Amino acid sequence: MPTTKTDYLVQLINSLSKAEKRSFRLFVTRNQISEDILFLQLFDELSRSKKYDEEVVLEKIPGIKKRQLSNLKAHLYKQLLICLRLLARSNNVEIDIRERLDYARVLYDKGLYRQSLDILAKTKAIAIRQNYYVLALNVLDFEKFIESQYITRSIQNRAEELKKDSLALTRKIEKTQAFSNLALQLYGLYLKVGYVRNRHDAEYLHDFFYSNLPNYNYVELDFHEKLYLSQAFGWFHYMNQDFANYYKYTLRWYGLFESYPEMKETTTALYLKGLHNLLSSLFMSFRYEKFMEMFGALQDVPKQGLLQTLNTEGLYTLFYYVHLINRHFMTGTFSEGTQSMKTLSEMIDRNPYAWDTHRIIVFYYKIACMYFGSGDWSSAITYLNKIINAKTPDFRGDIQSFARILNLIAHYELGNQALLEYQIKSVYRYLAKMKELQEVQDTIFKFLRRTPKMSKYELKDRFQELHDSLIKLREQPYERRAFLYLDIISWLESKLEDKSVETIIQQHFLNMQEKGKFSSIIKR
Template sequence: MMPNRSTDALFQLIKSLHKAEKRHFKLYIKRATAKENLKIVELFDTLDKLDDYEERELLKKLPSIKKPQLNNIKSHLYKQLLASLRDLKSTDTLELQLSEQLDNARILYHKGLKHQAMRILERAKELATANGKFNYLAQVISLEKKIETLHITRTIQEKTEKLTQEALEISGHIDRVTRLSNLALRLYGWYVMHGHARNEKDETGIRQFFKEQLPSDAFELTDFYEKLYLYQSYTWYAFIRQDFLMYYRYSKKWVDLFYEQEVMQKVEIGHFIKGLHNLLNAHFDLRNYQQFQVVLKQFEEFAKTPIAQQHDNFRIHTDIYINSARLNWHLMTGTFKEGLGLVNTMAENLKEYELYVDPHRIVVFYYKFATLYFGSGDYNTCIDYLQKIINDTSANLRIDLQSYARLMHMMAHYELGNDDIMESQIKSVYRFMAKMKNLTVVEEEMFRFIRHSFGLSPRKLKPELEKFLQKIKHLEKNRFETRAFAYLDIISWVESKVFEKPMNQVINEKYLASRKRRY
């Protein structure tokens, strides 16, 4: 099961605070001396010391607060914490700066100081324009238009024409960005639910959807955000279809966009690190070993910068993406036992990050851990991690991962020689994968081989393994079959049996051979 998370929003917020943020809150709240504020400080201190949120225990520690009062005091504390954080971090992000300027302009306007409000709006407009923040521009211009419409502030004709033109341009831009970002989001949502395209029906549906939703002038667009969402759309489109070359091309365009406009690395750090994550995945899928190492080193260097360290959310996700890439390196080079040296630390990090990490990320890590243990021959620990995925019903994500977790689970029991449960395992896994429409030719052949191999002597088993290998080897380049090889390197597993070598050695030899070819 996934870790239990407290669902109390106030408790989560307090547990996410650093020492400096807690200290600032205490100073911030002391500015007001209302009796109510004394109670929220008491509540804050008590919640800060708790390991888990339990209301009955909380009330025991707070005799000055009665149960009927608790919700109101919690609500007040939550609002004050957010106000304190806003006060502390008002210059941390461009969005907060723009919001503050807009708020200040509205306050001045309502005070009747229209010219002062307009000066602030001009500065806000320059800042938003320089950083491509068109949604904020729309709000700035809306307030400018309101002031100009209701009051005579300057040469009305000249200002009217300028504002009208700006509003039209921004409206068109926002519409284009909205359509492209919607397309990228819906494609990503499809992948999160289903994984890769499973068959011709999925492929046809995705192609048709993409063709209908992609703007006809997509490649004529020049704005940063328009290009960003266009490249993201193509990245997810290619990844779903397992067109890994296209996936690489567009994830690289995505990242290169940030190197061309470096200021956007700070403005849109979330999109930047997600792009690096996808570029690393593309190199992993294509087994571009050298380029994988180059991008990973760049990512690790970026992770040390003040930009990457500034916000908890992006610091945590940077760490997660880099750790995922480090595991992938060991998976694709066959250095499984070295990879296992990272597992305990990463598993502890997942516990630390459980407030911030969605269940999907945890499932992916568990699957990678299980794969490392499987490839290292530790099938019992592999099963332990797979059980965490199979038994979890909270995420309801990634049907493909649920399917392949069950398949690897069955293979681990096969390796352990648990013949007494293999028949029920085969039936259960086959039924699940068929129901989820997740069976490919590779899996069909896998089930056929395992059913047939029961009771065979080692002398008779080897020819059957060789036949199995020949049946699936030619499918390695088939896009609808590569999904099986991407999630579980069945070919290397069978080769390890045929050539009587550990699976990690088989994969490592392929990696070493690719290095020799390169040099």
């Protein structure tokens, strides 16, 4: 087994719970003595060490010869998957449907066509009821295959009935795929550039979205069609910074699960993502009380028994930390928030849920902002450097760019003037290359370039000028984008009022609470 496949095996073993490991041993030893099973001994060694070291394995298990290792690892991997599939079938409708389809194939191969068709009929009904239309079409294709070869029923219009069912399922699958493909393409575009940067981006996004959006009648759509449609519209409005409509479609997404509560169990990942996006929309729309209500709903998810797999547990943990951080950003409680960041940072290092690089980079940016808000400039720089020095910065050019800007400000706070002069030029070139150099960034650069030459008395006047300039820019639709990543204005106000950023944000929050609104330092 090649190194990559070996890594997969170790990752799979490390992901197993104690109950799953116990079940695997019982599964393997049901017909054999454990001491005689070499791949089980290999499993025990990898489970204990949590890593693969060929020399150690050969030393600890004398019965294994080096030439056997590749086949043993491949066999162990396969047996683990077989065991996990058996464990999951009672809790996973999709696996149960596939297993029923396998039973029908076995009966067909035995020549028991009537029994095979009976199982297929029941399986198709389950698949349609649970909205697994691709699986239902697979079942239907098998039904047609049997009916076309053998006289099995006396129903006169059986062929016409199968044809109608097939056409109906095909149309439904095409519509669902069109919506889900559009949502996925928008997400891919967001990973590349983030929010729209200018009129050209906005026009491109508009044309792309509506040229790929199929015609539909919302009332006639089923659960999954409505869900993916809401997801696609949500991404479209989110990238356009239209947070009112983003809230509208994320609320619709979440509402689908309230209307179909049984879908929470069968599509838990989509339910969690819907709740996450609704919380994000409330955060972006400055709705603190509603945000806290839905954050409570997120925290109640484990009590509902929905976290049945490592995947759903990982998603829940991911979204919990995202919105825990957002809550601190809303209220300006950065110093308090840094206590949770230590736990989160340790979890990222271990990465037990295999979070992807994008999620980790977003977390690094949020953690850096938390430390920045608390006035810990050095810790902020530590996490910003993790983004800047990332080996594969081929996505989220927006975060890559604003991480560099925040890094400049943190170095300014530390008084690293010599380093600042060098980095300003480097960052300026980077932003120009990434097409992220908008008027807001240019204005900040001009200010930072002049600071070394300013006297202490002149500095406050320049802070005021920069503050006033940015206030005007914030009213412009595409320049407003910059303030979604960093509330530079609150930082400037902290300088003008000689207060901490944390104090300024807390004052904003209290003032906005009195008016029924609130403001925030970091949005995404």
